[in-house]
Amino acid sequence: GAVVSQHPSRVICKSGTSVKIECRSLDFQATTMFWYRQFPKQSLMLMATSNEGSKATYEQGVEKDKFLINHASLTLSTLTVTSAHPEDSSFYICSVMGGPGAIAGGTQYFGPGTRLTVL
């Protein structure tokens, strides 16, 4: 399957600061990337769909001004949590899916996740 990396793996920040999380597709061009949030011992909740070169599509209830997504290239998407608060503490996971002909096809491959702790 596709290889996906995320950076950083862990981040601790103070309340009110912004944090940027990177998601990279290492071995193929990902036209679509997804951002999920996973609470402890719970399932993954889709936050937004990120398409290269266009604005992200956010799920209902997800504040687009708080969770800024930029998909500037076919191998990189970033999620910026702006003015973070303790309730934003969570595990953020990205996934990639290639276009027709790409290795991933219609399957999503996941990154290792980023643990965000807001103090």
Next chain:
Amino acid sequence: AQSVSQHNHHVILSEAASLELGCNYSYGGTVNLFWYVQYPGQHLQLLLKYFSGDPLVKGIKGFEAEFIKSKFSFNLRKPSVQWSDTAEYFCAVNAGHTDKLIFGTGTRLQVFP
């Protein structure tokens, strides 16, 4: 709205026991179905997937799943589990017209030697 149900929240087995994890979804149209596994401290990995064709799908590590359209189910099976299968298992579905994945709540499997 689409939803995915995994009724077994926590399963405890001894090594060599057989495993079946239930997954039911609610959507009447064409679906793609997935099982992912998350080992402790690791990221989600694809176990197997069904897009079309033979409804009995074989995946990695001896896992298989059967798509039963009439029951809206995609249960995961393994004839003989190992201690290394201890992990969280997630069923996921996307409707044929969308790329979004809807995940079930997950099943925690513990296998004891």
